[in-house]
Amino acid sequence: RKEVEQDPGPFNVPEGATVAFNCTYSNSASQSFFWYRQDCRKEPKLLMSVYSSGNEDGRFTAQLNRASQYISLLIRDSKLSDSATYLCVVTLTTDSWGKFQFGAGTQVVVTP
Amino acid sequence: NAGVTQTPKFQVLKTGQSMTLQCAQDMNHEYMSWYRQDPGMGLRLIHYSVGAGITDQGEVPNGYNVSRSTTEDFPLRLLSAAPSQTSVYFCASSPTENSYNEQFFGPGTRLTVL
Numbered sequence: 088r089k090e091v092e093q094d095p096g097p098f099n100v101p102e103g104a105t106v107a108f109n110c111t112y113s114n115s116a117s118q119s120f121f122w123y124r125q126d127c128r129k130e131p132k133l134l135m136s137v138y139s140s141g142n143e144d145g146r147f148t149a150q151l152n153r154a155s156q157y158i159s160l161l162i163r164d165s166k167l168s169d170s171a172t173y174l175c176v177v178t179l180t181t182d183s184w185g186k187f188q189f190g191a192g193t194q195v196v197v198t199p
Numbered sequence: 200n201a202g203v204t205q206t207p208k209f210q211v212l213k214t215g216q217s218m219t220l221q222c223a224q225d226m227n228h229e230y231m232s233w234y235r236q237d238p239g240m241g242l243r244l245i246h247y248s249v250g251a252g253i254t255d256q257g258e259v260p261n262g263y264n265v266s267r268s269t270t271e272d273f274p275l276r277l278l279s280a281a282p283s284q285t286s287v288y289f290c291a292s293s294p295t296e297n298s299y300n301e302q303f304f305g306p307g308t309r310l311t312v313l
Contacts, residue, residue, distance in 0.1 A: 091241070119299050130289055130304035131242070174241070187302070189234075189241040 093190035107161040110175030205305035222290030231273040
């Protein structure tokens with residue numbers, strides 16, 4: 088079983104609609120959580136960190152559910168420019184650089 | 200700042216050849232790492248470094264060597280290329296060892312081994 092699992096999609100979303108997807112992690116000792124965005128054939132870039140209380144950044148909302156061991160990302164009022172692959176990243180400890188775990192990504196395609 | 204730079208962007212090798220992928224950062228970050236990205240697999244950590252002179256193995260280190268003689272540079276060496284090493288390679292850096300820090304990625308090197 089993979090440490091971090093994501094639905095690969097694609098999620099086809101009409102422009103202006105809302106899309107949400109989850110990422111599950113297997114290790115209950117996981118400490119920090121992130122969403123990265125990766126455009127086609129480009130490098131990943133940090134979209135947002137995920138805090139225990141949930142957090143919002145503009146049209147993006149991230150949630151953490153420790154009991155069920157998943158994080159979620161919701162995108163409201165989708166734009167064409169939101170088309171990308173969203174990578175879930177989980178770390179096991181707060182001081183171990185070597186323990187970042189990446190999901191394989193969820194592809195989102197926003198259509199006009 | 201240029202951020203994290205990688206060279207070359209593309210490379211084709213024959214089985215058994217060796218080469219070095221270059222990575223440099225100008226942000227004075229202590230922590231650097233190499234990942235490979237394969238379809239459906241997510242990024243997998245090859246090697247990482249917590250500072251000049253200190254390196255350690257990640258999840259998939261076999262067939263690769265690294266060194267960190269300066270804070271800025273973190274080259275990845277393929278000792279004897281194999282078709283299984285066909286992948287996209289990303290170098291990343293981060294300011295400190297704290298895993299809450301953002302990772303900054305280079306643009307990647309697309310490697311094909313024939």
